[in-house]
Amino acid sequence: MKKYLKALQNCSLFRGIAEESLFTMLTCLGARVESFDKKYTVFAEGSPARYIGIVLSGSVQIVQIDYYGNRSILSHMKESDVFAEAFACAEMTSLPISVVANEPSEIMLIECSHILHTCSNSCGFHQQLIFNMMKDLASKTILFHQKIEVVSQRTTRDKIMTYLSQEAKKRGCNSFDIPYDRQALADYLEIDRSGLSAEIGKLKKEGIIESHKNHFELL
Amino acid sequence: MKKYLKALQNCSLFRGIAEESLFTMLTCLGARVESFDKKYTVFAEGSPARYIGIVLSGSVQIVQIDYYGNRSILSHMKESDVFAEAFACAEMTSLPISVVANEPSEIMLIECSHILHTCSNSCGFHQQLIFNMMKDLASKTILFHQKIEVVSQRTTRDKIMTYLSQEAKKRGCNSFDIPYDRQALADYLEIDRSGLSAEIGKLKKEGIIESHKNHFELL
DNA sequence: GAAAATCTGTTGAATTTTCAACAAACGGAG
DNA sequence: CTCCGTTTGTTGAAAATTCAACAGATTTTC
Numbered sequence: 001m002k003k004y005l006k007a008l009q010n011c012s013l014f015r016g017i018a019e020e021s022l023f024t025m026l027t028c029l030g031a032r033v034e035s036f037d038k039k040y041t042v043f044a045e046g047s048p049a050r051y052i053g054i055v056l057s058g059s060v061q062i063v064q065i066d067y068y069g070n071r072s073i074l075s076h077m078k079e080s081d082v083f084a085e086a087f088a089c090a091e092m093t094s095l096p097i098s099v100v101a102n103e104p105s106e107i108m109l110i111e112c113s114h115i116l117h118t119c120s121n122s123c124g125f126h127q128q129l130i131f132n133m134m135k136d137l138a139s140k141t142i143l144f145h146q147k148i149e150v151v152s153q154r155t156t157r158d159k160i161m162t163y164l165s166q167e168a169k170k171r172g173c174n175s176f177d178i179p180y181d182r183q184a185l186a187d188y189l190e191i192d193r194s195g196l197s198a199e200i201g202k203l204k205k206e207g208i209i210e211s212h213k214n215h216f217e218l219l
Numbered sequence: 220m221k222k223y224l225k226a227l228q229n230c231s232l233f234r235g236i237a238e239e240s241l242f243t244m245l246t247c248l249g250a251r252v253e254s255f256d257k258k259y260t261v262f263a264e265g266s267p268a269r270y271i272g273i274v275l276s277g278s279v280q281i282v283q284i285d286y287y288g289n290r291s292i293l294s295h296m297k298e299s300d301v302f303a304e305a306f307a308c309a310e311m312t313s314l315p316i317s318v319v320a321n322e323p324s325e326i327m328l329i330e331c332s333h334i335l336h337t338c339s340n341s342c343g344f345h346q347q348l349i350f351n352m353m354k355d356l357a358s359k360t361i362l363f364h365q366k367i368e369v370v371s372q373r374t375t376r377d378k379i380m381t382y383l384s385q386e387a388k389k390r391g392c393n394s395f396d397i398p399y400d401r402q403a404l405a406d407y408l409e410i411d412r413s414g415l416s417a418e419i420g421k422l423k424k425e426g427i428i429e430s431h432k433n434h435f436e437l438l
Numbered sequence: 439g440a441a442a443a444t445c446t447g448t449t450g451a452a453t454t455t456t457c458a459a460c461a462a463a464c465g466g467a468g
Numbered sequence: 469c470t471c472c473g474t475t476t477g478t479t480g481a482a483a484a485t486t487c488a489a490c491a492g493a494t495t496t497t498c
Binding site: 064066070072074087089090092096097127130131133134135137138140141142145147148149151152153154190 | 283285289291293304305306308309311315316346349350352353354356357358359360361363364366367368370371372373409
């Protein structure tokens with residue numbers, strides 16, 4: 001467990017919890033760790049929303065496959081990120097999304113009811129955990145807000161530029177890598193892949209952006 | 220204040236708080252009530268995100284105006300709904316959205332820091348309030364999820380049908396009113412108003428839906 | 439109750455996106 | 469290093485959306 005210390009300390013859910021308390025608490029919560037190879041499913045759409053997930057290593061994508069089989073990527077979760085917590089906290093009976101490993105990943109799973117409801121040992125962490133969960137959900141809401149801002153744009157070009165501007169702002173730098181390949185970016189922006197490639201080409205030609213593979217730079 | 224009792228009791232933020240405690244607590248929190256006429260701004264984009272709002276009567280819309288002046292409607296908040304809480308809880312310095320009264324409305328405003336941080340009187344409600352806020356934010360996240368599911372659809376028709384199906388499911392009934400006129404629905408679905416009108420006409424002609432003004436029925 | 443303002447449905451043209459197909463570039467496995 | 473599967477960029481045709489304009493219907497205001 002020690003090797004996960006850094007990932008866990010950076011996790012918003014455990015802010016303000018001392019290192020020496022952390023592992024006792026995780027035992028009390030019944031946390032366990034599972035490994036997933038690339039493309040393997042962590043949570044499947046339709047399964048009960050009992051667990052929250054925390055990325056200990058690697059990364060996962062939150063995806064939704066619609067009626068026609070089109071993939072939509074909702075977000076990308078990297079080390080220390082929490083996922084599926086909204087559905088678990090709202091006690092939904094079934095997950096409306098799937099979670100898929102984007103590379104070989106280690107995931108911590110915690111049954112959400114153990115976090116929300118005071119355990120029999122009445123250990124003193126629950127108030128802090130609930131406060132942290134509240135903070136985490138607030139930033140998750142803001143994250144989705146930004147995703148809505150992107151997909152609200154009417155044109156391919158505006159979607160791309162809105163997304164890239166958000167990323168640049170988040171990192172405080174006009175030059176950055178994105179965690180998506182072309183198809184995944186298209187699925188995140190909810191546009192056609194070939195149209196995306198074409199538009200990126202135009203933006204480069206017009207000197208608005210520079211890009212090589214998944215590295216982008218705003219000019 | 221008494222006349223707001225019903226709206227406040229139905230508010231997710233005050234679940235599990237007894238009637239007799241409610242008004243003492245609101246005083247302790249420094250809650251105040253303001254009235255807004257139709258189309259008046261409750262919160263303006265860019266202003267500090269210190270307050271959360273609760274709709275006591277009437278309704279408001281959460282809107283975002285983009286670079287080109289296009290209005291995007293994020294959601295519709297009716298009696299007992301809480302709004303702007305995610306931004307306040309995340310302690311954002313400035314609001315990325317505006318809140319506009321949709322009809323003459325009475326709004327309760329509470330400074331979010333009063334909810335999140337224990338007050339000097341150390342009254343015993345904070346734990347319950349924080350738990351309720353967590354629950355509220357979880358359902359807000361799910362709400363945005365649904366909005367993303369709608370706007371992720373590629374065609375006008377699929378956006379309309381996804382939205383109407385969601386509404387029908389929420390109400391448990393295939394026949395219902397929506398809180399939007401045509402232009403507002405277009406701004407919520409992120410599509411062209413005239414295209415929306417045309418597509419609704421087709422759906423009616425094909426016998427898939429029935430509609431009159433803002434009343435809809437799935438067949 | 440009449441006039442003014444707003445909302446809705448309809449049209450056709452212009453623009454944009456999607457779709458399908460292909461070839462070049464790339465990356466990993468052996 | 470070579471082969472093979474995957475990713476990316478490009479193209480043109482088909483389909484869908486947006487835009488602008490207008491007229492009829494509805495609602496609001498005085």
